[in-house]
Amino acid sequence: MKPLKLGIAGLGTVGGGLLGLLQANGTHVANIIGREIRVTGISARNQSKERGIAVDGVEWFADPVALARDPSNDVFVELIGGEDGVAKAAVEAALSAKKHVVTANKALLAKHGVELARLAETNGVALNFEAAVAGGIPVIKTLREALGANRVKRVYGILNGTCNYILTQMQSENRAFDDVLKEAQALGYAEADPTFDIGGFDAAHKLALLTSLAFGTRVAFEQIHVEGIQSITQADIEAADSLGYRIKLLGVSMETESGIEARVSPVLINKDSAIAEVSGVTNAVAIDGNFSGNILLVGPGAGAKPTASAVAGDILDIARGLVVPPFVTPVAQLKAHRRAKLDQHYGSYYVRLALYDKPGAMANVAKSMGDRGISLESIVQHRPQTLHAPRGSSRVQNRADQPVIIITHETTEEAMRLALETIEKDGNVTERPQMIRIEEL
Amino acid sequence: MKPLKLGIAGLGTVGGGLLGLLQANGTHVANIIGREIRVTGISARNQSKERGIAVDGVEWFADPVALARDPSNDVFVELIGGEDGVAKAAVEAALSAKKHVVTANKALLAKHGVELARLAETNGVALNFEAAVAGGIPVIKTLREALGANRVKRVYGILNGTCNYILTQMQSENRAFDDVLKEAQALGYAEADPTFDIGGFDAAHKLALLTSLAFGTRVAFEQIHVEGIQSITQADIEAADSLGYRIKLLGVSMETESGIEARVSPVLINKDSAIAEVSGVTNAVAIDGNFSGNILLVGPGAGAKPTASAVAGDILDIARGLVVPPFVTPVAQLKAHRRAKLDQHYGSYYVRLALYDKPGAMANVAKSMGDRGISLESIVQHRPQTLHAPRGSSRVQNRADQPVIIITHETTEEAMRLALETIEKDGNVTERPQMIRIEEL
Known part of the structure; x- marks a missing residue:
């Protein structure tokens, strides 16, 4: 079978890792997939930089877009980064030239993912981005x-x-x-x-x-x-x-x-x-x-080697002829993202209050919660020193606040927000309440 | 695109799960892959059993091998089980007829995996078995x-x-x-x-x-x-x-x-x-x-639904045209399994000894270990009752044994085996020593 020819744009951490992987595991990979993976073109800012990796016999391109368009490679590997500019131009050029693209560029995809996916689907090529999310994790x-x-x-x-x-x-x-x-x-x-x-x-x-x-x-x-x-x-x-x-x-x-x-x-x-x-x-x-x-x-989740492993996995899929729509669902069928109101989030909450040490403060807190239908699973009041408040901070000096930790039963975020607003407005706390969602896994 | 037609042999837990999945998620899957997945043939021991799942319009086969050979389906799904017999015959028949096979049968693959893989590769078809290992985990x-x-x-x-x-x-x-x-x-x-x-x-x-x-x-x-x-x-x-x-x-x-x-x-x-x-x-x-x-x-790792998810994932790959050699490395290039001597295993060990409560027993244990070059990270001697020895057991009645827990530094399994043999032979323990490897993850 013919070799699969790569054009790689960007030789930073990930690009260097990819060259290292191809050098170390290239023979193994060729044995498995029955075809050689060969780097035929590279574009990087500094051609003369010592990378400790042989890149002989590879054509250098000053312009990544020219590399993306060049018919000498089958797959364009975009490792430049950036959500716009040359990375985007080069990926578009490669897809338009009916070339498969592999990228680790999450910012580019988060901003232009749908239009790039459409371009890939129109041209019947892959746009793979395993390395863009969670590094080496597939x-x-x-x-x-x-x-x-x-x-x-x-x-x-x-x-x-x-x-x-x-x-x-x-x-x-x-x-x-x-x-x-x-x-x-x-x-x-x-x-x-x-x-x-x-x-x-x-x-x-x-x-x-x-x-x-x-x-x-x-x-x-x-x-x-x-x-x-x-x-x-x-x-x-x-x-x-x-x-x-x-x-x-x-x-x-x-x-x-x-x-x-x-x-x-x-x-x-x-x-x-x-x-x-x-x-x-x-x-x-x-x-x-x-x-x-x-x-x-x-x-x-990061690092030259794990990210290179993910990029190489994407290349393997292309070498094996697998082309899946970039976002699984074909672009024409992607739905609009309808955002749920976070106020309607339903769950338990952790709350830390810096409560004034005065009569009725705790009762007021409990009432504010109760008024919003929030029931409490636990309340713990610690002595300030056990919480390691910074030495010399005003909180410790005047001993005005008593950290109180509350765990609620399940309720809505709206109820929580309103209850904490009341607690703050009623002057029971020395600083803004800390509220953290509890996630049931 | 043409529907992908399945022949399913075996309607037990996994087979029932797969029909349930195709019924619940079939439309979704068809949208994603751009083709319908259709069950055209089934072979199961009891055709009349109530499964709570519609299997109308599907041809029933008394003989799984006949289903495997039948040209009405593109993919043969083997969910019969068993390392030989009809499961093997049916998988062979399907592969020989140039049909893709999906199976959850780990026993079959553990025994005949290589020859079945060769048959799949010779015929240019997939033999996928995600469900055979760790259920729903890919x-x-x-x-x-x-x-x-x-x-x-x-x-x-x-x-x-x-x-x-x-x-x-x-x-x-x-x-x-x-x-x-x-x-x-x-x-x-x-x-x-x-x-x-x-x-x-x-x-x-x-x-x-x-x-x-x-x-x-x-x-x-x-x-x-x-x-x-x-x-x-x-x-x-x-x-x-x-x-x-x-x-x-x-x-x-x-x-x-x-x-x-x-x-x-x-x-x-x-x-x-x-x-x-x-x-x-x-x-x-x-x-x-x-x-x-x-x-x-x-x-x-098991269960109807997770296993069905894995089987369906294998089917999706086939629907998308992906065919990878069953054991990744083509059969012709698979090496022989050269078994390492377990005696050469190098690592730390946990040892529990039921030591006779007599002078010199512990010294003898330490010496036996030392003589084999084994150095100890920790020794803990518990009172028997803290270890919940069964009431009325002879061990507790005569208080002869003192459970001793030892964690060793890294050493070879051979050294451990020999040291424990000596300890046992020297009459220091009331029962066979317990030895468990410590795995560095």
Whole structure:
């Protein structure tokens, strides 16, 4: 069988990993699929950079779009990044030239996924993006193929390694958010400007893609409710721990009567669920199929090698002649993403209140909850010092606040929001109440 | 596109589940893949049995082999079971007639997998068996395709729900093996003759298939070292727990210098590994790829619906035109399974000794270990009553034995075997020493 010829644009972390994989495992792969996978063209910013990997006999292209169009390759591998600009132009050029495309670019797909998928389908080629979600974990392929005969009820996961690393460190070493963030930046786990990760936006990009794949809806990044982990304190992590929970940044998407509820936010999950043990930069994605039941996939969410493994898996599928519509459901049949009102979310909640130490404060809190039909599963009042309030903070100095932890029974988000507004307005608390959803897994 | 026509042989649990899935999700599936999946022929022992599922307009075949040969269907779905007999004859007939085959029959594949794969490859058709390993978990597809560009270093998993259920119950409810087994039988989780499950043979069938897929070797069920869970006592589970471990029946296969080490046995695993939290009848499989890193898949290992989901996923692949060699590596290139000597296994061990309460016994134990170059990480001596020895047993009555728990540093299995033989021969223990491998995950 003829070799499968690759044009690779971008030789950063992932591109370098892919070349390394082809060098290390290329013979093995050729034996299995009965054809050689050969890199025939490369486009990268710096041709002369030492990469420790032989790229002899490969044609260099200054312009990725020219590489994408060039008839010397069968598959265009886009590893440039960026949601617009040259990455988009090159992918469009390749698809229009009836070439298969493999990309790890979640931002591009979250913004232009539907139009690119349409272009791929029109031209009868593959647009594969396993590496765009959860690194080396084969979640796209599982949704498209292995669980393809299921109706998905819910998909959720730990989709950002930076956040999971920070939360895990805060938990295991009892350290403050800012402290761990600085360390993560030093280790290269977090960017200098960490907003994209810790604000939940990276996870939301991935959840937007998973939502489309799971529910047959158009990709709608802007319809995802996003909360980051900046507001999570050591007090929350300790209180959750003592009540049998872990705090994780979870992307969750599910079909409800009023539409699709898709959200990225910190949640409390039961300590003895398998996903609670997913620590550090590891990612995890679970899919609830109506026949498969709950299928959980865990693995490295980033890194040169795992991401290269995912890109290479996509290339293998193309080498074997498999072409599946990028979002499983053909673009013409994708439904609009109808957003569920988050106010109608139904579940239990964790609440941390910095309550004024005055008579009647707790009674007022309980009444505010009761008035909204919220019943309480537990109330725990800790002494401030057990919660490690920062030394010298005004909260500790004047001892005005008594941290109170409340776990509610199931109720609506609207009831919670209104009750907490009342509690705040009535002057019972020294700071905004902390409210975190409890996710039943 | 033309409908894909199925001939289904066997309408037991899985067959019924598959009909249910096609009825519930058929329209959805047809929309996604652009062609209808239609059942045109069925062969089952009892045609008149009420199944709660419409099978009108379907031709019934008394003989599964006739159904397998009949040109009215494109895909033969074998859900009869059994490692020989009619299941084998029907699968052979279908493959010879150039029909794709989907089967959930692990026993058939463990025994005749290579010859059936050769027949499939010769005829250019698929032989898919996702449902044969770990129920609804897409592990075959992940090994064949998603991680296909990796060299696998190790594959391991919780492959038998019955054993995992029993061990979980012993752990969480502090109950004896026999007691939990009886309950599992009453609940339908264990067969009347439970040997196949609790003896580890069911898991070994699955591990034989995973080993072939992972390492490109011929399926060699008889080369797998098999130990069951019958010897695990409450004392072991409690001692492991107190040392930070869980006991699981794990199938493990890895390439070593001296060959493939493939074994099914109870092992101790660290409590805070994700797989330690896999409880009840749930299964889990982990794949260590040289680029992907450790990818863990968790989900229901049995049951009508999850198994039907896996069978339907296999059918989807065929509907999309994907044909991969059954064991990934084409049969002509499969290597012989070279079995590693288990004596050369290198790792840590858990040992429980019923030590005679006499001077010098412990010193003799330590010396026997030391003489074999085994160094000890910890020794814990419990009072017998804390280990819940059965009331009235002779062990408790004469107080002759002192349970001693030893965790060793890494050593060879040969050294351990010889040291324990010496300890037993020297008359230090009242019963055979319990030795369990500690698995680093």
